[in-house]
Every structure is written in structure tokens, then in C-alpha cells.
Amino acid sequence: xxxxxxxxxxxxxxxxxxxxxxxxxxxxxxxxxxxxxxxxxxxxxxxxxxxxxxxxxxxxxxxxxxxxxxxxxxxxxxxxxxxxxxxxxxxxxxxxxxxxxxxxxxxxxxxxxxxxxxxxxxxxxxxxxxxxxxxxxxxxxxxxxxxxxxxxxxxxxxxxxxxxxxxxxxxxxxxxxxxxxx
Amino acid sequence: xxxxxxxxxxxxxxxxxxxxxxxxxxxxxxxxxxxxxxxxxxxxxxxxxxxxxxxxxxxxxxxxxxxxxxxxxxxxxxxxxxxxxxxxxxxxxxxxxxxxxxxxxxxxxxxxxxxxxxxxxxxxxxxxxxxxxxxxxxxxxxxxxxxxxxxxxxxxxxxxxxxxxxxxxxxxxxxxxxxxxxxxxxxxxxxxxxxxxxxxxxxxxxxxxxxxxxxxxxxxxxxxxxxxxxxxxxxxxxxxxxxxxxxxxxxxxxxxxxxxxxxxxxxxxxxxxxxxxxxxxxxxxxxxxxxxxxxxxxxxxxxxxxxxxxxxxxxxxxxxxxxxxxxxxxxxxxxxxxxxxxxxxxxxxxxxxxxxxxxxxxxxxxxxxxxxxxxxxxxxxxxxxxxxxxxxxxxxxxxxxxxxxxxxxxxxxxxxxxxxxxxxxxxxxxxxxxxxxxxxxxx
Numbered sequence: 261x262x263x264x265x266x267x268x269x270x271x272x273x274x275x276x277x278x279x280x281x282x283x284x285x286x287x288x289x290x291x292x293x294x295x296x297x298x299x300x301x302x303x304x305x306x307x308x309x310x311x312x313x314x315x316x317x318x319x320x321x322x323x324x325x326x327x328x329x330x331x332x333x334x335x336x337x338x339x340x341x342x343x344x345x346x347x348x349x350x351x352x353x354x355x356x357x358x359x360x361x362x363x364x365x366x367x368x369x370x371x372x373x374x375x376x377x378x379x380x381x382x383x384x385x386x387x388x389x390x391x392x393x394x395x396x397x398x399x400x401x402x403x404x405x406x407x408x409x410x411x412x413x414x415x416x417x418x419x420x421x422x423x424x425x426x427x428x429x430x431x432x433x434x435x436x437x438x439x440x441x442x
Numbered sequence: 443x444x445x446x447x448x449x450x451x452x453x454x455x456x457x458x459x460x461x462x463x464x465x466x467x468x469x470x471x472x473x474x475x476x477x478x479x480x481x482x483x484x485x486x487x488x489x490x491x492x493x494x495x496x497x498x499x500x501x502x503x504x505x506x507x508x509x510x511x512x513x514x515x516x517x518x519x520x521x522x523x524x525x526x527x528x529x530x531x532x533x534x535x536x537x538x539x540x541x542x543x544x545x546x547x548x549x550x551x552x553x554x555x556x557x558x559x560x561x562x563x564x565x566x567x568x569x570x571x572x573x574x575x576x577x578x579x580x581x582x583x584x585x586x587x588x589x590x591x592x593x594x595x596x597x598x599x600x601x602x603x604x605x606x607x608x609x610x611x612x613x614x615x616x617x618x619x620x621x622x623x624x625x626x627x628x629x630x631x632x633x634x635x636x637x638x639x640x641x642x643x644x645x646x647x648x649x650x651x652x653x654x655x656x657x658x659x660x661x662x663x664x665x666x667x668x669x670x671x672x673x674x675x676x677x678x679x680x681x682x683x684x685x686x687x688x689x690x691x692x693x694x695x696x697x698x699x700x701x702x703x704x705x706x707x708x709x710x711x712x713x714x715x716x717x718x719x720x721x722x723x724x725x726x727x728x729x730x731x732x733x734x735x736x737x738x739x740x741x742x743x744x745x746x747x748x749x750x751x752x753x754x755x756x757x758x759x760x761x762x763x764x765x766x767x768x769x770x771x772x773x774x775x776x777x778x779x780x781x782x783x784x785x786x787x788x789x790x791x792x793x794x795x796x797x798x799x800x801x802x803x804x805x806x807x808x809x810x811x812x813x814x815x816x817x818x819x820x821x822x823x824x825x826x827x828x829x830x831x832x833x834x835x836x837x838x839x840x841x842x843x844x845x846x847x848x849x850x851x852x853x854x855x856x857x858x859x860x861x862x863x864x865x866x867x868x869x870x871x872x873x874x875x876x877x878x879x880x881x882x883x884x885x
Contacts, residue, residue, distance in 0.1 A: 280475050287468060295459040309459065313467045320475045386448050387457065405449035406457070437445055 271334050278324045286334060287316055293335075293407045294342055300390055300398050301346050311349060315342045332416075339417045389439045397432035404429050519549045538581055539596050551577075565631045568618075571610040572638040575674070578604035579645040582667070586649050594659045601666050608642070608673045611635060615680050619687065628695040629688040633704065636681035639674050640711070646671040661826070668822060672815055679811050682708055686804045702795050708807050709788050715814045716784040719821040720777045726828055727770045734763040766827055773824035780817035784810055 267289065273282035294315055299308040318341050323331070331337055390398055396418070403414045415425040537543035551574050558567040582600045585593055618632070646667055653664045682704060689701055696704075741760045791806035 280472065283475060284468065284472055287471060291464060291467075292458060296457050299457050305460075309463050309467065312459070313471060316471055317474060320471075321478070324478065382448060383452060383457075386445075386452060401449060402452075405446055406452050408450070408453075433445065440445065 267334055271331065274323055275331065283320055283323075290335060290338055291316070294338055296402055296406055297339065297342055297399070298346060300387070300402055301395065302349065307349070311342070311345050315345050318345070335413070336416050386436075386440070389436055392439055393432065393435055396428060397435055400425065400429045401432050401436065515543070515546045515549075518543075518546050519553060538584055539600050565628070568611065568614040568635055569631060569638075571607055571614060572635045575604060575607035575611055575642050576638050576645075578607050579642040579649075579674075583645050583649050583652075586652050594663060597663050598666075601663065601670055604642075605666075605670050605673065608639070608670065608677055611639065612673070612677050612680060615677065615684050618684050629685050629693045630695040632681050632685045632688065633696055633700070636678050636685065636704065639678040639681060640707075643671055643674040643678060646674060665822075668818070672818075675811065675815075679708065679808060682807065683804055686800050690801060698798070698800075701800060705791070705795055705800070705803055705807060709791055709810065712807070712810045712814045713784060713788050716777075716781050716817050719814075719817040720781050722821050723770070723773050723777045723824055726824055727767075727774050730763070730767050730770045730828060734760075734767045737763045769827055770824055773820050776820045777817050780813050780820070784813050784817070787813065 267286070270282045270286050270289075273279040274286065291312065295308055295312045298311045298315070299305075302308050302311060315338065319338055322337065322341070390401065393401070399418060400414055403409045403417065404411070409417075411422055411425050411429070414429075415422050418425065418428075420428070537547045551570070555567060555570055558570055578600055582597060582604060585596050585600060615632070615635070650664065650667050650671065653660065653667065685696060685701060685704065689696060689698070737760050741757055787806050787810040791803045791810065794800075794803035794806060
């Protein structure tokens with residue numbers, strides 16, 4: 261709750277005073293979530309980074325722009341713009357030849373390398389499974405379990421009712437299990 | 443491993459951005475957004491609209507506008523009415539009729555008057571009424587200056603309120619007159635009241651000059667503004683009278699010298715009024731004469747071409763203009779007479795002041811005010827008559843021809859092609875004077 265009040269205070273500063281500092285604080289709060297949200301939908305780290313910074317710049321321009329409508333939730337706005345940016349990327353891709361970059365998983369040093377390797381292998385597996393899911397399922401799962409958001413917050417972001425969101429999460433988990441098991 | 447736990451563990455894996463990128467991107471973003479913001483702080487003043495939109499981030503918008511805002515108004519009224527908290531008065535001070543804080547402003551004023559009358563503080567009660575009259579006058583001026591279309595209703599209400607306020611001041615003065623000796627209000631207060639009402643008069647004069655008089659509604663408003671201006675003037679003179687009476691009754695809070703100075707000031711302002719009326723009427727006459735002679739030429743021309751339609755219409759115009767010219771001439775004679783009478787009264791009053799005969803000097807001042815009022819009425823009627831034919835008189839009012847001009851040349855150009863279509867004369871008037879100010883009027 262205190263986090264949401266802080267967010268609202270920052271949003272207030274941002275909207276009335278166009279305060280760059282408030283925006284950077286909001287950036288710190290949300291950048292990781294937005295990055296992860298984008299990461300599952302694009303092919304690599306670089307693309308995720310590019311889109312994330314693009315989303316924040318667009319958000320800033322939206323907030324300081326003229327005729328700005330009432331912003332109910334800053335996170336809602338961020339996710340909406342992120343979704344749009346990803347759709348734009350897909351459109352660009354469909355007209356340009358795709359280059360597939362296979363990423364190497366970095367191994368960290370130290371004695372725990374074996375454990376890390378195991379974990380990274382698990383992670384790679386689940387990520388590839390996630391990427392096979394349809395967009396909506398990907399979104400709700402990352403929001404619910406990776407970002408650990410409330411169902412209500414997720415409902416606001418994806419623009420659905422609370423019960424519908426719960427059902428979507430449930431189905432997404434089921435589908436993911438199928439992919440991993442099969 | 444449980445699938446949910448697996449998903450959660452992703453939080454710590456490579457799906458996160460690297461810290462290097464986070465920091466560099468943050469710096470980049472900062473640089474980019476700082477470029478889009480002005481360095482000058484545009485929001486240095488508290489903007490109330492920002493407060494409401496800010497509140498609506500925390501509360502639903504309907505709650506802010508239907509619940510919070512009315513409560514805020516009530517709070518302001520309660521606070522200011524009882525304690526006179528200056529900062530809040532300031533917040534509502536600028537409000538104009540039709541704005542959301544305006545009811546608060548009025549309510550505060552009413553509460554202040556009630557508080558003053560309950561505590562029996564006549565001094566502050568009278569002062570308050572005078573102060574409110576000044577506020578109303580400023581409001582009228584602001585509304586007229588803002589030149590918002592369809593503002594007649596607003597102007598009307600503000601003028602009406604102003605009238606009431608001046609009436610209140612006048613009533614208080616009359617009360618003082620009735621019980622001059624036992625009234626506790628000092629002549630000092632009355633002097634303040636007088637100064638304030640004089641300020642009201644000056645403001646209203648400006649309003650009158652800026653008022654558009656194109657439509658009938660505008661003319662009605664202009665007329666009521668003049669009425670209120672007369673009232674303010676009468677009130678100032680009334681206050682002067684009360685001051686003199688108080689002084690004669692033994693009130694020494696205003697010295698004789700000060701009193702003489704005030705009398706002198708009143709005399710001078712009345713004299714200035716009379717002179718400016720005279721100038722206005724004189725200027726109107728010059729232009730009317732020029733237009734008349736031009737129209738006459740036009741009639742002659744059209745007669746020589748032998749076109750019956752044009753001849754009859756221009757003949758009509760000539761008749762009209764001749765009639766107006768004679769009215770204006772009469773007006774000039776009347777204002778000249780008024781000026782002479784005014785000069786005589788001023789001279790007499792000055793002699794009386796010199797002899798320390800303040801009571802009689804005051805009578806002269808009152809007579810002079812009557813003369814000045816008459817002169818203004820003559821001017822207003824003259825302007826109105828001419829306005830019905832000539833759309834340029836508005837401009838003439840602004841730049842009346844100075845009497846001290848050594849020579850005045852008025853050129854009138856009439857656009858003959860549109861005479862038939864409209865009842866008013868399409869004229870362009872170029873006035874050239876050799877005085878220090880050379881106004882060029884074009885319409």
C-alpha cells in the first residue's frame with residue numbers, strides 16, 4: 261500500500277511539475293518489471309533493452325504532452341505503451357529479414373558453477389516454454405509469478421476483470437505444465 | 443520442482459536487465475528528458491486547477507469535484523469570515539463572477555460585514571462596504587477588459603452588485619449625517635471612504651471608455667455603468683459633506699488643512715470632468731460637421747448625374763446629418779455654458795475655502811457636481827445620437843480632439859458603394875491636429 265502511495269505522489273509531481281527527478285524515481289521502480297515483460301516477447305537482450313528505453317521515453321513524452329488525459333495508474337500506462345512498442349517491433353520484423361542471434365549463457369565464477377549451471381539450465385528450459393505460450397498467457401504468468409503482482413493489479417494492466425484474470429492465470433499455468441511435460 | 447516456484451526463480455536469472463545497462467540507460471534517459479523541459483519554472487505560482495487534478499490522482503475525480511471542492515469552499519468561508527486569514531482572502535481575491543471561488547469571496551465578504559455589525563464596529567463596517575465597492579468595480583473592469591464574447595450577463599451582475607455596495611456606503615454615510623455628533627466614526631474613516639469611492643469612479647470611467655456600444659444590450663450596460671459612476675461620484679461628495687459636518691461638529695481627526703485639500707481635490711476632479719466632456723462634444727461636432735459637408739457634396743454629385751435612386755437616398759442622409767449636426771451644435775453650446783457655470787462655481791468655492799467658510803464651500807461643491815453631471819448627460823446623449831448613424835464615434839471618444847490644438851483638419855472619406863445597403867454611413871475619418879499629440883483615426 262505504501263508503495264502505491266509513493267507511486268501516486270511521484271505521479272503527482274510528474275504531472276503537475278513535469279519533474280524529471282520524479283520520473284527517474286518511477287523509472288527505478290518499474291524498469292525491471294517492464295524489461296522482463298518485454299524480454300519474454302522478443303528474441304534477445306539487446307532488443308529488450310532497446311524497447312524498454314523506448315517505452316520510458318514514450319511515457320515521458322506522453323505525460324508532459326498537451327491534452328494529457330487523467331492517468332489512473334502509471335504502471336498501467338507503462339504496460340500499455342510497452343505492448344504497443346512490441347507490436348510495432350513485430351510489424352517491423354515482418355517487413356525485414358530476421359536475424360537470429362543465439363545467446364550464450366554466461367557462467368559465473370566461483371565454486372558454485374555447477375549449481376548455477378543447473379539453475380541456468382532450468383531457467384532456459386522454462387523461458388523457452390514461456391516463449392511458446394500465447395502472448396496473454398506469457399504476460400499474466402510473468403506478472404503474477406516473476407513480478408509477484410496482485411491479481412487486481414494484473415487485471416488493470418491487461419484490462420480484464422478480476423475473475424477473468426484469475427481464470428487466465430489458471431489456464432496459463434496448465435498450458436505451461438503441458439509444454440514442459442510434453 | 444514446482445512450476446510456480448520455477449517461475450519465481452526466474453526473477454533471479456538472466457531475464458533481468460544487467461546493472462550496467464540499467465545505469466547507463468538511466469543516465470541516457472535523464473539527459474533526454476531534461477532536454478524537453480524548460481529551465482524556467484512555469485509553475486512557480488500555485489495553480490488551483492493543478493491542485494484539483496492532483497487530488498484526483500489520489501481520489502476519484504467525481505469525489506474531488508463534488509465533495510472535496512465544496513468542502514474547501516466552506517472551509518475557506520469559515521476560516522476567513524471569522525479570523526480574517528489574509529492568505530486565503532488572497533486566494534479568492536482574484537476570483538471573478540462565474541468562477542468557482544467567487545461564491546466563496548462573496549460569502550466571506552458577507553460574513554465580514556455581519557461580524558462587524560454584530561460587534562457594533564461601525565468604522566470597519568463602513569470601510570468594508572467601500573472596499574467591496576472597489577472590488578466590484580475592479581471586477582467589472584476585469585470582465586470588460588478580458589473582452590470575452592457574451593459577457594453581458596456577467597457585466598450586468600457585477601454592475602448590479604456594485605450599485606448595491608455603493609448604496610450601502612451611502613446609507614452608512616446618511617446614518618452618520620443623521621447622528622453626526624454622537625456617531626463614533628471619526629472623520630478619518632470618512633476620508634478613507636471618500637478616497638475609495640473616488641477610486642471606484644476612476645475605474646468606472648476607464649470601463650466606460652472600453653465598453654463596446656455596438657448592440658442595444660451594450661448600450662444598456664454602458665448606461666448602467668454611467669449611472670453607477672454618478673452614484674460613486676455622489677457618494678464621494680456625500681462623504682466630503684459628512685467630513686465637513688464632522689469637522690464643524692468638533693471632530694479633529696482630520697485637520698482643517700487636510701479638509702481644504704480634499705475640497706480642492708473634489709473641485710478639481712469635477713472641473714476636469716466638465717472640461718473633458720466639453721472636449722468630447724467639441725470633437726464629435728468637428729467630425730459631424732465634416733461628415734455633413736461631405737454628404738452634401740455627395741448629394742450634389744448624385745444630383746448632377748441625375749440618378750433618382752441615389753439622389754433620394756443621399757438626400758435622406760443629408761437631412762439626417764443636418765439634423766444631427768444641429769443637435770451636436772446645441773450640445774456644444776450647452777456644454778460650453780456648463781463649463782462657464784462650472785468655472786464660476788469653482789472660483790466662488792475657492793474664495794470660500796480661502797475664507798475658511800467650509801460649509802458654504804461644500805454647498806458650492808455640491809452645486810458643481812450637479813453641473814458636471816448635467817454636462818456628462820449632454821455628452822452621452824450627443825454621442826448616442828451620432829452613434830446611430832456613424833460607427834466611428836467610438837473611436838472619437840478615445841481620441842477626442844484637444845481644444846488647444848491650433849488647427850484641426852478632418853478628412854472624411856465615404857465609401858459610396860455601400861451607402862444603400864446599410865443604414866449607417868461607411869466613413870473613413872482622418873483627423874490631423876497640430877497639437878503635440880497627433881491622433882490618426884481610421885475606421
